[in-house]
Amino acid sequence: MKSSSILIITSVLTFAQIASAQSAGTCSSVFSSGYSELQAKWAQLSLEQKNFLRKQQMYSTSNVVQRRPVVKTSGLRQDASKDIDAADIKIDTADPSLVMPITYPNGVTKYRINFSGLRYIEANTPMELFKGGIKKVQRSRGFYKDGTEMTGAYHNEAWAWDVVIYKNEAGEQIALGGVMEQVTPGKLPNVAQDNRTRSRWWGKVSHVEVKPGVYEEHIIWQEPVHDFNRSKHQGWEYHGYGGTLVTEFNPKTGIHEPIKNKNGNYTLMYERVTEEQHGMPWVTTTFMREMDPSLKTTVGPEIAVTNLNNPLTGKLFESLRRGDEHNTYGYLREGDNVLKEIKNKQFVKAGSANDYVRKYGIYLDYRPPGADAVGPYRNVVDSRGEMVDFATTLNLREMMNATWVGRPQLNYDPQGRLWLLFHFVPKDSIPQGAPVEGWPSAKDFPEYGRITAMIPVKFEYDALGQPLLKKDIDPEFSYMYE
Numbered sequence: 116m117k118s119s120s121i122l123i124i125t126s127v128l129t130f131a132q133i134a135s136a137q138s139a140g141t142c143s144s145v146f147s148s149g150y151s152e153l154q155a156k157w158a159q160l161s162l163e164q165k166n167f168l169r170k171q172q173m174y175s176t177s178n179v180v181q182r183r184p185v186v187k188t189s190g191l192r193q194d195a196s197k198d199i200d201a202a203d204i205k206i207d208t209a210d211p212s213l214v215m216p217i218t219y220p221n222g223v224t225k226y227r228i229n230f231s232g233l234r235y236i237e238a239n240t241p242m243e244l245f246k247g248g249i250k251k252v253q254r255s256r257g258f259y260k261d262g263t264e265m266t267g268a269y270h271n272e273a274w275a276w277d278v279v280i281y282k283n284e285a286g287e288q289i290a291l292g293g294v295m296e297q298v299t300p301g302k303l304p305n306v307a308q309d310n311r312t313r314s315r316w317w318g319k320v321s322h323v324e325v326k327p328g329v330y331e332e333h334i335i336w337q338e339p340v341h342d343f344n345r346s347k348h349q350g351w352e353y354h355g356y357g358g359t360l361v362t363e364f365n366p367k368t369g370i371h372e373p374i375k376n377k378n379g380n381y382t383l384m385y386e387r388v389t390e391e392q393h394g395m396p397w398v399t400t401t402f403m404r405e406m407d408p409s410l411k412t413t414v415g416p417e418i419a420v421t422n423l424n425n426p427l428t429g430k431l432f433e434s435l436r437r438g439d440e441h442n443t444y445g446y447l448r449e450g451d452n453v454l455k456e457i458k459n460k461q462f463v464k465a466g467s468a469n470d471y472v473r474k475y476g477i478y479l480d481y482r483p484p485g486a487d488a489v490g491p492y493r494n495v496v497d498s499r500g501e502m503v504d505f506a507t508t509l510n511l512r513e514m515m516n517a518t519w520v521g522r523p524q525l526n527y528d529p530q531g532r533l534w535l536l537f538h539f540v541p542k543d544s545i546p547q548g549a550p551v552e553g554w555p556s557a558k559d560f561p562e563y564g565r566i567t568a569m570i571p572v573k574f575e576y577d578a579l580g581q582p583l584l585k586k587d588i589d590p591e592f593s594y595m596y597e
Contacts, residue, residue: 186568311351431446457531506520
């Protein structure tokens with residue numbers, strides 16, 4: 116056996132000893148006595164060896180919440196329900212939501228993280244979702260009002276995107292998701308031809324008991340929540356998909372809950388296309404609009420909240436540009452969601468930019484201290500006036516051995532500690548010869564299963580008052596992620 120292999124095995128066993136001791140509440144003595152030795156061994160490892168050890172740790176199960184990077188979905192069929200289409204070679208879990216409650220007909224409330232494609236992971240308590248360990252991916256069944264069911268492989272994109280479920284004032288569970296219109300009754304829309312019709316819809320959520328205490332979730336999509344893009348526009352303008360309500364962390368329930376404004380309405384954050392060129396969406400940005408307490412329609416004016424221009428040059432931010440080094444195919448900001456920071460009571464929003472198959476990234480904007488959630492947000496920028504990519508500053512691509520990193524979701528756990536959820540594609544899962552960045556071939560595309568992870572973070576503020584994300588990993592793990 117090679118000495119490098121012995122070193123890997125030794126390090127893995129050492130980590131297992133520390134992790135086990137921490138779970139048992141006896142970590143301090145093991146950690147303090149072995150930390151210097153661990154640091155010395157870690158410094159000797161190659162990048163390949165470090166990636167191996169990090170992956171072992173990030174996928175490992177713990178019976179307590181540990182402040183370390185945690186991978187929640189594996190992308191493997193063995194970790195998913197059998198009703199997911201066989202054409203899904205990898206189980207894609209993109210666009211993670213906040214931890215959200217779901218109440219079943221028997222009165223039992225569970226907690227889940229939702230993903231695009233009507234997929235979710237579920238637990239008995241909110242805290243359980245922050246523990247180490249892969250969770251089983253399940254899916255809801257989605258229907259149009261005429262009974263046509265959303266079926267097929269996820270990468271064919273006939274599914275609803277960015278699905279979240281809230282309870283409205285009447286106690287109904289309402290789904291919100293990016294849904295395409297049916298061009299022909301009884302048939303699913305074709306993404307290549309009909310994607311321009313996609314916008315934010317609401318759906319009725321129900322649960323069918325398939326065996327005692329086990330329920331199948333049905334979502335019947337009703338209609339768009341906005342009073343635009345109802346087959347009136349033949350182009351891409353008003354095309355959209357994501358959207359979440361502005362929430363606030365409730366320490367009593369341990370989850371984020373939608374908050375009402377002074378008008379008694381909720382606030383919906385969403386993206387849409389605002390400009391088309393060459394028959395394609397050219398500029399996509401994010402907006403806010405009041406939402407009726409029924410959660411079935413938006414009301415009042417649409418408010419643009421995101422600046423797209425470098426404050427020093429006046430040009431569109433470089434990070435927004437879609438395309439490769441030679442060609443530009445538009446500018447995109449999407450997936451924004453709003454967090455009310457619990458210490459300074461300041462609203463911060465996080466989103467992604469650029470093509471999702473490239474350096475998609477994690478970007479922050481913020482409202483001035485004391486301001487409410489609705490209004491123009493300031494971009495967190497560097498000395499060049501360009502948006503700061505926190506996937507880069509947090510070193511996520513390197514420490515996760517990842518590409519396609521994006522769709523951030525800031526979430527407080529029940530103890531009020533901050534986590535950053537995001538999706539990514541593990542580089543070691545990409546077919547040999549296929550691109551790490553850029554569009555894969557149609558043959559290879561199903562192999563690029565995005566999976567979801569979370570890392571512990573905290574806010575720090577720079578001299579300009581800009582909120583910055585910093586890693587907040589427990590010391591016994593931090594040496595592996597510096």
